[in-house]
Amino acid sequence: xxxxxxxxxxxxxxxxxxKVALAAAVGAIQGRALIRLRRLPDPEGSSLTDTLTRMRKExxxxxxxxxxxxxxxxxxxxxxxxxxxxxxxxxxxxxRGLHQDGKLTGxxxxxxxxxxxxxxxxxxxxxxxxxxxxxxxxxxxADKVRAARSA
Amino acid sequence: xxxxxxxxxVSMITLRRSNERGHSNRGWLDSYFTFSFADYYDPxxxxxxxxxxxxxxxxxxxxxxxxxxxRDMEIITYVLEGHLLHRDSMGEQHVxxxxxxxxxxxxxxxxxxxxxxxxxxxxxxxxxxxxPSAEDFKPSYQQIAFKPEEKRGRLRLLAGPDVGATxxxxxxxLYATELQPKQSVSHSLSAGRHAWLQVVRGDxxxxxxxxxxxDAAAVSEESGLTIAGSGAAGGEILLFDLG
Numbered sequence: 001x002x003x004x005x006x007x008x009x010x011x012x013x014x015x016x017x018x019k020v021a022l023a024a025a026v027g028a029i030q031g032r033a034l035i036r037l038r039r040l041p042d043p044e045g046s047s048l049t050d051t052l053t054r055m056r057k058e059x060x061x062x063x064x065x066x067x068x069x070x071x072x073x074x075x076x077x078x079x080x081x082x083x084x085x086x087x088x089x090x091x092x093x094x095x096r097g098l099h100q101d102g103k104l105t106g107x108x109x110x111x112x113x114x115x116x117x118x119x120x121x122x123x124x125x126x127x128x129x130x131x132x133x134x135x136x137x138x139x140x141x142a143d144k145v146r147a148a149r150s151a
Numbered sequence: 152x153x154x155x156x157x158x159x160x161v162s163m164i165t166l167r168r169s170n171e172r173g174h175s176n177r178g179w180l181d182s183y184f185t186f187s188f189a190d191y192y193d194p195x196x197x198x199x200x201x202x203x204x205x206x207x208x209x210x211x212x213x214x215x216x217x218x219x220x221x222r223d224m225e226i227i228t229y230v231l232e233g234h235l236l237h238r239d240s241m242g243e244q245h246v247x248x249x250x251x252x253x254x255x256x257x258x259x260x261x262x263x264x265x266x267x268x269x270x271x272x273x274x275x276x277x278x279x280x281x282x283p284s285a286e287d288f289k290p291s292y293q294q295i296a297f298k299p300e301e302k303r304g305r306l307r308l309l310a311g312p313d314v315g316a317t318x319x320x321x322x323x324x325l326y327a328t329e330l331q332p333k334q335s336v337s338h339s340l341s342a343g344r345h346a347w348l349q350v351v352r353g354d355x356x357x358x359x360x361x362x363x364x365x366d367a368a369a370v371s372e373e374s375g376l377t378i379a380g381s382g383a384a385g386g387e388i389l390l391f392d393l394g
Contacts, residue, residue: 059218
């Protein structure tokens with residue numbers, strides 16, 4: 001049986017949400033999934049810190065192909081983000097379009113942080129567990145895919 | 152040309168020549184694969200005993216592998232030239248250079264990135280994967296440094312199941328040695344044990360067989376190995392003693 005693919009898309013300038021994304025990725029690996037970590041581009045004018053310089057080097061932005069190839073899509077945002085804040089304001093319309101085209105059908109989609117309440121109409125369930133134990137969330141979603149496949 | 156097996160009485164040495172390895176060049180990363188890896192797949196070369204991967208990587212300045220995951224694998228990195236910057240989900244962040252060895256036990260799961268730490272120099276490194284003896288070990292990270300003379304003309308233990316080097320969860324030992332022309336080292340293999348010899352630099356001679364950079368030899372049913380430096384400048388090898 002092919003390994004589940006867990007895609008984690010996050011926005012982060014400080015490194016805090018990156019830690020949550022990494023923890024969810026570790027959980028997904030514990031659940032024997034393949035992981036893809038993608039970071040949204042920074043808002044224009046972001047202050048260039050060492051952390052930001054590093055993350056710009058280490059991560060690439062998500063593509064539609066990434067989403068198409070994933071069994072699980074986790075969107076991770078900071079608590080003070082919302083659907084109109086950059087960079088989510090330019091990324092969420094892509095997600096909405098995929099949802100309307102039925103391209104998210106069959107995928108497990110979940111979101112955390114400030115954007116979560118705005119995502120429910122796109123079948124992204126808020127993942128409350130994520131804020132306390134992102135490792136458990138990643139693992140449980142990977143397990144869920146495996147269970148669905150073997151059912 | 153396929154691998155060549157040489158039977159010497161009861162011993163068996165199978166050569167794996169450098170030019171028989173898989174090869175991938177992505178521009179920023181030029182890799183030779185001793186065993187099947189990524190897009191290189193050859194069912195005849197899936198590993199040897201618990202040894203699963205030997206990748207000979209050259210990474211361009213400032214480039215590297217973004218965060219990716221591993222599970223249930225002992226991952227050993229040995230740098231020949233340049234410096235690699237490692238970061239992982241356990242919070243480890245280290246720079247690895249020549250005369251050091253890094254061993255990461257992925258166990259239940261780990262995410263890490265590896266980048267060339269320099270914006271000017273290329274990195275030449277060897278990445279090794281060894282299958283652990285069991286699944287679900289606790290993830291761990293180790294890095295040790297040693298003096299260059301510790302591997303000159305003698306076998307320097309880099310990784311093994313016991314103390315004295317980095318620890319791996321497998322009945323396997325990894326040694327490095329650098330040999331001047333005609334300088335030699337010997338290694339005894341206990342009954343039922345096997346060896347893999349990988350030439351990472353220069354030229355050597357293994358029990359009468361000439362091996363060059365990138366060449367390797369699988370050894371079974373042999374009680375002793377004699378490895379000598381050859382060519383104009385000798386060579387450096389990695390030697391695996393495997394159950």
